[in-house]
Amino acid sequence: MLAHSEEECSLDFDAIEGRLGLSRRDFLKFCTGLASTMGLPAGADAAIAKAVESARRPSVIWLHFQECTGCTESLLRANHPTLERLILDIISLDYHETLFAAAGHQAEAARRQAMADNKGKYLLVVEGAIPTKDKGIYCRIGGQTAVDLLKECATDAAAVVAIGSCASWGGVPSTKPNPTGSEGAGEVLGAKVVNLPGCPPNPYNLISTVVHYLTFNKLPELDAKGRPKFAYGRLIHENCERRAHFDAGRFAGEFGDEGHRQGWCLYKLGCKGPETHANCPAVLFGDVSNASWPVGTGHPCIGCTEKGIVFTKPIHALAELKTVTPPIFFARPAEERGTGVTFAAAAALAAIAGAAAGGTAMLARNLGKSVPEAKADVAAPDEQRGG
Ligand code: FSX
Ligand code: SF4
Ligand code: F3S
Secondary structure, three states: OOOOHHHHHOOOHHHHHHHHOOOHHHHHHHHHHHHHHOOOOOOHHHHHHHHHHOOOOOEEEEEEOEOOOHHHHHHHOOOOHHHHHHHHHHOEEEEEOOOOOOOHHHHHHHHHHHHHHOOOOOEEEEEOEEEOHHHHOOOEEOOEEHHHHHHHHHHOOOEEEEEHHHHHHOOHHHOOOOOOOEEOHHHHHOOOOEEEOOOOOOHHHHHHHHHHHHHHOOOOOEOOOOOEHHHHOOEHHHHOOOHHHHHHOOEOOOOOOHHHHOOOEOHHHOOOHHHOEOOHHHHOOOOOOOOOOOHHHOOOOOOOOOOOOOOOOOOOOOOOOOOOOOOOOOOOOHHHHOOOOOHHHHHHHHHHHHHHOOHHHHHHHHOOOOHHHHHHHHHHHHHHOOO
16 A cells, blocks of 8 residues: 555545546555556655646557557456556547547547647557568558658657557567568667567556656666566566476476366476566456466467567477576465465475576476376475375
8 A cells, every 4th residue: 555644645536536437445556556566666656646646647649550459459458447447547548540539631630739739748659560661661541651650750759669569679560571571669760669568568567657657757767678677677487377387397298288287387388488578477467367367378478578589489499598597486376276286385396496406407307207207296295294
């Protein structure tokens, strides 16, 4: 909950409920959740609450280029009913080709008006890749090529946010042989933009970025690839709920086998978690369950946030283990989903094993294990406790 009750008292919760449809409790939980998602220090939740409560909503111009529209869909079709309401109330969405009621010249006029009214202050969100081959003729909107439209809209923007892998670095359309010369927004502009890769990206990372901008009047800290560090600072593998199985050498060998049904590690099925940076296991998708992310549902991570992995490496190819970092926590234990393996036993075994040997050495030993050998390992800690 908010650190400063004084600031909490000054909030108009009736107005917040009317505007966002959130009770006092849910609003405060939302602000605290955003602050912790962004790794902000104590007290930041109060500043976020005050900023979100204020009527100042930044103008957002949202462009669509080569894409499947999954980025917008993931934002609007999230099962959590307040998410789209929150984002559409926190920002002033002044131009969005999918959601706009206006069309044709009317829509283009509205975009230009919003840009003029908010010169130097609006956020430009770019969805989809930009074709650059043959003078950009493969994507034209309102008579302009995507390249020209992007450059025109970026000129007076306060910041440019590339949402999804397509806008971040080309994504699906840039897959070899890349017939239209697709590139990401930052490459086309020759400037650093905020990249929120993912195919689709997690909507909470967009809302966190926008709220950070709204609260502190600056963008969150970015990594070398332009991604907010709060969301892309760690490997999936460090946060994964199956990590104890990886460390203990319990791997699914094929889809539907015993290891897969038991919820074991998906590394041998091609999981790219060890070389993919994203916060999927912590933030989840769609708010439908505590397993609502790819690995949680039993599918290997395909590395959708990383250039050079998704759409490049075969899905079944093994991930590189250059940096086998220790897990940061053991969350959402496997037994919650009735998988049978005692999570405490798995975590204890992993901790003992991890202390005894380096991660890569452990992996080399464990990868060759059969399912019965791995099961014997699981039993060991229980036996030690006389179970
Ligand atoms: Fe790309 Fe967005 Fe993948 Fe689709 O529109 S990031 S194809 S999920 O959704 O741009
Ligand atoms: Fe999780 Fe994949 Fe790492 Fe296994 S390899 S622990 S499934 S991220
Ligand atoms: Fe993408 Fe892997 Fe997350 S496939 S959604 S980065 S678990």
